Amino acid sequence: MTVEDQRGSDGGKYVSLDRFPVGMRVLAVDDDPICLKVLENLLRKCQYQVTTTNQAVKALKMLVENRNKFDLVISDVNMPDMDGFKLLELVGLDMELPVIMLSAHSDTKLVMKGVTHGACDYLLKPVRIEELKNIWQHVIRRRKLDTKDQSKSPNHDKACRENGEGGKGVAATGNEDQNVKFNRKRKDQNKDEEEEGEEKGRENEDPSTQKKPRVVWSPELHKKFVAAVHQLGVDKAFPKKILDLMNVEGLTRENVASHLQKFRGYLKKASMVPAIGGKDTSYMRTGALEGFGDLHSLAGSVRLANTALSSSLTHGRMLRRLNSPAGLTLTGSTSTGLIQLSNPQNLSNSVKNLLQQTKCPNHLVDISALNNPTGFTVSSGLQDARAAVASSSTAPNYSSNTLMLPGIAQQTHSGGALGNQSSVRVAASDPKAFDLEINDSSNFLDHNHCNESWQGAVQASKFPSTAFPMSGPSNQGQMRCNNLVISSTTSQIGKNPHNFSSASSLPTPLGDSRGDIEGQDGFIGNIVHTANFTARQRWEEHGKDNQGLNQNSNAINSFVSANAINSLNQSLDQNNAGCSQSFNASILDELNGGTLSVFQPSEIGESAADTKTEPSGNYLFEQAKAPDALQDSYGLIDDIICAMMKQCVHCVYIVTALPCVIQGQNETTLMDGEFGLDTCSLGSWMQDFTA
């Protein structure tokens, strides 16, 4: 380990700006001595101050000792004594130092993982000096981010707590720089937990004069919590009682209280849904969503779902026009998602049942026939509740559109297995499916199509976000947005692949992503894929056009009619504010970009190019193959969006619903067999559609 002497830069935290980036202090960590030596010399050549170590543990020690001693950390991914990602997390999150990952492996999975864990950048070996010459930008960016974060995160947190409020704030977030967003998201999410933990710690400090470890609400813990709440009854659920019921060692009343506070919001919403006899069930479901990792996300999703349902249900307009497709969709989606999670077969069946209950036409059945993979795991928790709700609340008359929705929902949900695993798969999937200019969006589709349980989330808002990051990996460019998304999401999810929350958080980053179309595509791809839409095809066609579209939302935008999008965006914004989950934000961001045009007729592609950040509603409209149908669809979409936009979850549904709507309008070719197509047929379907 060599320590470089100070080369005349100030000893303060920041290198004197007039000489920056000269003298920037870099800590390089790599167990491979050759790479380390080469890296060291390259960095010196760039006139940075370099400190090297071949052990991650030593590096960490150095950083802990004095975080201000370094401006930037470059670390290898595969190290024997500590996982590079772990170091990344610790340094990037706790110390807020920009960390650049280094690896010989360009596997999308890894890159994605890097992004989600908070890496500023991911470099491949061999590192070239040109790349190193620019790494100082991460320092500047991070500094800016930190300042913004401090001023905004409290607001963000608050906004999250209040549903539907502060949408603007969230929306604004969406417009932020990708990194900022991503970082903020991650930070916020972490801060949520951290704050809780810290608060608890602080509270506990007084009595015990000892800092208690942060309480992480694991699925099991949350399950207990939910069970306790359920047992007591929502109205009578007091922290003390819950704590007693849970009987968890080390858990304090304060922990439970703050968790309950978060939970209550969702509970309230859920209780608003009349038909949701399964209120309890849904809660139980939430609890049961163990597999989903981050409970926050889950809770968020549950809440979202609940809210969505209630919104949809109570939204007369929606009901009127779409026979509460939204509600149905939601329900369907959730059900499907949920069902899918556990068992694709079940999902199909459940969807079928659901549909049949609601007197859905055969379309639904077709949908069920879709070989949606496990789909959404997240939804699974909600599924029972949802299903119950859906069947009871949704109007019997489903337009074909509506029907499609569930199917779509199903599809989207199939993407469920958002987990890193699936997402990575998606990204890694062969671009063939997508075959777009957009880099690996096809992967997404393909992926969904594939074995992964993740069907790709047609439910753009929900799902795509997750899917999005996934697809990103395949494309470095894409990765950015995707990564961002994932990062935000994963922070919540932790390592759970099926973490719904990740999905939710995903959207936000996506929106913010620099507008890599590719990232967008991936995202969109998921959405499309999930829906088993030939969106894939669409994308291909629109690939180029989509490039024009800035954000992922663009992809989605093309999908949704302008009106829908606008309303969607607005609602999303509001929803985002309301949703504590980054998911809202992500969706919002996505929507901000435009419409959720997951489903785009080939024409859309062209217009997509024109509309950069404009809600693609308009352009979507133009694109729509069946203008008339689209018109109507848009109206419906609008309604749907309005109704649905209360919750981020809605977005998902809307997105899913949109294709249905559009399809429904177009009927004929679209519907026939198209909808019922499994992913394989997506391509052909697209061809039909675009023919």
Place this chain on the structure above:
Amino acid sequence: MLGLGADRLRADMNRLLALLFHQGVLDEQFLQLQQLQDESSPNFVSEVVNIYFHESEKLLRNLRGLLMEKEFADYKKMGIHLNQFMGSSSSIGAKRVRNVCVAFRAASEQTNRAGCLRALELLEHEYCYLKNKLHELFQIEQQRALAAGVRYPMQN
């Protein structure tokens, strides 16, 4: 005469380098290494390459040891070794070696033992070739330095 020798040696060296580049044994990264060599680190390239040899041989031994096991199943460990080998090879510009590593890794991911064995053999072959050529290069370099070094005092 010594001066001529130095020039000739330099020409030899360049010729050898050109050949290696042409064969794909080395790539631009090696040039970057050479550029990093300056007054502050005059023997940078040879230092790095020597470390590389040392590490690579260790890795190759490990890999062969793993694959020779009767009950070999630890592809993950092999992957780790491979990863490091790939990283270091690409860092010094050993293109062909790195490419074989890529193929090796693919076989490993598919848990294709036969494929791994083949790749390992190819890897060892490529590595040997690279090592020989680099040794040759360094020898010429040393001689050139000697020749050039001897010249300076005479110029006084």
